[in-house]
Amino acid sequence: MASTLTKGEYEHRPSAAGPEKTFMGQPRGLVNLFMTEMWERYSFYGMRALLVLYLVAPASQGGLAMNAAMATAIYSLYNAMVYLLALPGGWFADRAWGARKTVAIGGTVIMIGHFLLAVPARVSFFVGLVCIAVGSGLLKANISTMVGHLYEDKDDPRRDGGFTIFYMGINLGAFIAPLTIGTIGQSVSWHLGFAMAGVGMALGLAFFALGSRHMSERSDVVPTPLSRAERTAVVRKSLTWLAVAAVAYGCVGLSGHFTLSWAMLPLTVLCIVLPSWYLLRMKRDKSLGTADRARMSAYVWFFAAAALFWGIYDQTGSTLNLFAQDSTSRTFFGIGFPASWFQACNPLYIMALAPVFAWGWVALSRRAKEPGTPAKFAVGLVLIGLSFAVMMVAQGIAVDGAKVSPMWLAMVYLIQTVGELTLSPVGLSLTTKLAPEKYSSQMMGVWFLAVTVGDSVVALLQQFGVSTDAPSWFASQGALALLGGIAIFVYRNKVKVLMGGVR
Structure with missing residues (x-):
């Protein structure tokens, strides 16, 4: 392991001799x-x-x-x-x-x-x-x-x-x-x-x-x-918060009331509150110009849409995985396979479809027909909502021990992957475009915090006892995503104005 360098040491290091080594x-x-x-x-x-x-x-x-x-x-x-x-x-x-x-x-x-x-x-x-x-x-x-x-x-x-x-x-x-x-x-x-x-x-x-x-x-x-003073301050604050957490959980444990939920609930709430506070703090920064503040207002729309999308999408490894285990016939041409194999569908679809989407956006752009970012987000939300509508039908078929065809989950994952390709790479690109100069390095981290918020809401619902076996589980989330997609599409022109010319 090479030793860590400071920026100044690097700037004064002589460049390596010889041509760059390449591979293909x-x-x-x-x-x-x-x-x-x-x-x-x-x-x-x-x-x-x-x-x-x-x-x-x-x-x-x-x-x-x-x-x-x-x-x-x-x-x-x-x-x-x-x-x-x-x-x-x-x-x-x-x-x-x-x-x-x-x-x-x-x-x-x-x-x-x-x-x-x-x-x-x-x-x-x-x-x-x-x-x-x-x-x-x-x-x-x-x-x-x-x-x-x-x-x-x-x-x-x-x-x-x-x-x-x-x-x-x-x-x-x-x-x-x-x-x-x-x-x-x-x-x-x-x-x-x-x-x-x-x-x-x-x-x-x-x-x-x-x-x-x-x-x-x-x-x-x-x-x-970090300067020496900053390093000392970071260590002191970290130890203080660790001590507070240790005392709080220690008191709960000594009282005999400690459960797994006690450990999870504060973390779940933190995962919702902290990203939301972080984004709103950036949006309300008075040092930002009028255009940057308007763009941050537009970004709140996209952040909320992404949080809703990822909250549903990431259930591939939880509620959909359990459905694969309990309610899906796991045979293909007479050959059995474990439930975990369904998790290979999404990356397979991504590898097959990502080049097609990359070519498609360019082709549409050349013809001046490429949809704007709000429209792409709307499509992503509508598709993720439709995927849960399909799941609602599959759940309705899988009653009284009946098992549905594996094609139901294969269809769900295909719809979700198409939705991902209209939203995820577009969101990454949009984040770099809307980021104020002051927050250019932090905004990519903020984009990933949308995943944190979406997954945490699902975790919170489960801790409050919402049943994934109830027909309302897939129906309510699918309907919410569909409504969210429609809302973004209806208000897309207002969002474009806030974006200040960014596509």
């Missing part, structure tokens, strides 16, 4: 970052495919025998925390460790977390989940930054292609994981499946270490290092 025209380091991300995503999605199924499995089958509501709440809160912790993950890289060191530490923490899940003990399981969430926050916020560092010139024509290759690694890992980890976890041993996820992350770390010499020196830089 791309910087050599892209191969290692691709493999690191692919194996990290393999571990993440492999574990996620098993998580809810393991939580609800009876003790006789090695599971934790939880009810569906608690399992869904844990899954949703875990997802929310992963994205919430990406903000401090970026902060650590910018102020303390640099991107490369932060990614290495994050990957190591993730690996430890997966191996803790492989230990057949309830305490180690939940400690492992915390480790994976913390490590993912550290890694997720910075590995994409390291890809960008490989290209010295922001106008490098290879840059977009490099990121396309990199993101293919995400979907490749996500596709393979349920087919392997899911199969072993459900058919052989849950804990062996979790251990496979740990091995996946270990392989990712190995590729990362082997490619160290091919990474950009900028990835070692701490852009704005």
Whole structure:
């Protein structure tokens, strides 16, 4: 591991001699970052495919025998925390460790977390989940930054292609994981499946270490290092808040009232309040100009739409995974397969359809027929709403022990993927366009906080006892998404005015 550098040290370092090492025209380091991300995503999605199924499995089958509501709440809160912790993950890289060191530490923490899940003990399981969430926050916020560092010139024509290759690694890992980890976890041993996820992350770390010499020196830089006084203040505040939490939970524990819900409920509320406060604080910043404040007002619309979208979409690993387990016939041409295999549908659809959408938007733009961003968001919400309308029908068929065809879930995932392709990449691009200069680096983290809010609302509903088995579960969320999509479409012209010319 190279030592962390300060910004000043980097600026005075002589450039490396010799031509740049490339692979198929791309910087050599892209191969290692691709493999690191692919194996990290393999571990993440492999574990996620098993998580809810393991939580609800009876003790006789090695599971934790939880009810569906608690399992869904844990899954949703875990997802929310992963994205919430990406903000401090970026902060650590910018102020303390640099991107490369932060990614290495994050990957190591993730690996430890997966191996803790492989230990057949309830305490180690939940400690492992915390480790994976913390490590993912550290890694997720910075590995994409390291890809960008490989290209010295922001106008490098290879840059977009490099990121396309990199993101293919995400979907490749996500596709393979349920087919392997899911199969072993459900058919052989849950804990062996979790251990496979740990091995996946270990392989990712190995590729990362082997490619160290091919990474950009900028990835070692701490852009704005903490001063001694700032470091002391951060440590003091962190210890204070940890002490407050320890005292609060200690009092609950000593009173004999501590339950898992006691631990989860404050975190769930925090995951809703903190991102909302953060966004509104930026919107009300009086130092912003009139145009920037109007654009931030427009961004609130898109943030709310994204939160609603991701709250539904991320149930692929929870409520839909349970539906696959309990109410879906899992045979294809007479061959049986485990419920976790359905989790491979989305990355497969993404790899097949993403190039088509990229070509389609360009083709429509050339003909001046490309829909605006509000219209694309409206379509995304309508499609995610329709996917739950389909689920409502499937749920109505699966009564009295009846099992529906696997094509129902395959259709649901296809509709959701098309919705994702109209909203997610568009939202990423829009975030960079609407971001005020003052918050240009923070806005991408704010976009991911929409996932935190959406998943946390689902977790909160489950903690309050809303049943996923009731017909109203899919119907109400689907209707809300449809109404949200219609509202954005109806008010799209007003939103465009607030956007100030940004498409």
